[in-house]
Each structure stands twice: as structure tokens, then as C-alpha cells.
Amino acid sequence: MVSLGCGFVAPVLGGWYKVLDRLIPGTTKVDALKKMLLDQGGFAPCFLGCFLPLMGTLNGLSAQDNWAKLRRDYPDALLTNYYLWPAVQLANFYLVPLHYRNCSRVSPTDLLSSHYGGSCFYNSCLHPT
Numbered sequence: 001m002v003s004l005g006c007g008f009v010a011p012v013l014g015g016w017y018k019v020l021d022r023l024i025p026g027t028t029k030v031d032a033l034k035k036m037l038l039d040q041g042g043f044a045p046c047f048l049g050c051f052l053p054l055m056g057t058l059n060g061l062s063a064q065d066n067w068a069k070l071r072r073d074y075p076d077a078l079l080t081n082y083y084l085w086p087a088v089q090l091a092n093f094y095l096v097p098l099h100y101r102n103c104s105r106v107s108p109t110d111l112l113s114s115h116y117g118g119s120c121f122y123n124s125c126l127h128p129t
Contacts, residue, residue, distance in 0.1 A: 004058055009051070010102055016043055017101045020093075032094035039089050040082065048077050 016039075024034045052073055056066035092101055 004051075004054055008054055012047065012050075013102050016047075017098055021098055027094065029094060032090055035093040036086055036089045039093075040086050044081055044085060045078060048074060048081060052077060 020035050020039060020043075024031055024038065049070070052070050053066050056069050061069060096103075
């Protein structure tokens with residue numbers, strides 16, 4: 001599962017945060033709110049749609065089983081995402097400098113991966129993007 005964190009999660013999030021800062025430059029409360037809304041409204045659903053099948057693939061699921069698991073788990077994962085991430089991301093975008101933002105996603109991503117099919121640990125905080 002380290003490969004999922006290092007090979008997918010960290011680079012995708014690092015790239016997304018850079019794009020988001022170009023789309024919505026600034027660090028005001030309003031800018032942070034705009035970033036959070038775009039992140040949670042556009043990026044989060046797509047990210048989960050990629051993350052969950054990758055977890056299934058790394059856990060050895062067949063394509064058919066992986067698709068069934070995605071259909072079963074995606075709504076719950078997205079709803080759970082919306083309980084936690086809007087507040088975290090609002091603080092992240094307002095308080096945390098761009099090059100440290102991946103660090104705020106480590107523990108919750110570990111929880112998501114362990115809940116939806118395995119355990120995943122990576123330490124992108126040592127090498128912020």
C-alpha cells in the first residue's frame with residue numbers, strides 16, 4: 001500500500017494543490033472557502049472514484065469484483081468524506097503553506113484506505129511537494 005500513497009495519492013494531491021493555487025490565488029478567508037468548495041465539489045468525487053478502484057486492484061480484486069465494490073462503497077465513502085474534509089480543507093487552505101498541504105492528508109488517507117480495503121502508510125511530510 002505504500003505504492004498507492006507514494007505513487008498515486010501524494011503526487012496527485014501535490015499537483016492538485018498547485019493547480020488550485022493557480023486557479024484561485026490568495027490566502028484570504030474567501031479564497032480558502034473558494035478553494036475548499038472547488039476541492040470538495042469537483043476534485044474529491046473524482047479522487048475517490050480513482051482511489052477506491054486502485055485500492056481494490058492492489059488488494060487483488062478482479063475487475064468485476066472491483067467494479068461491484070466501487071458501486072457499493074463509493075456513496076458511503078463520499079458521504080464520509082463530506083463529514084470530515086470540508087472543515088479540514090478550509091483550515092488547510094487558510095493556514096497551511098502550499099508546500100506542506102500534503103501532510104494534512106496523511107492520517108485521514110490512511111484511515112480511508114484501511115477502512116476500504118487494506119492499510120496504507122506513507123510519509124509525504126518528509127518530502128513536501
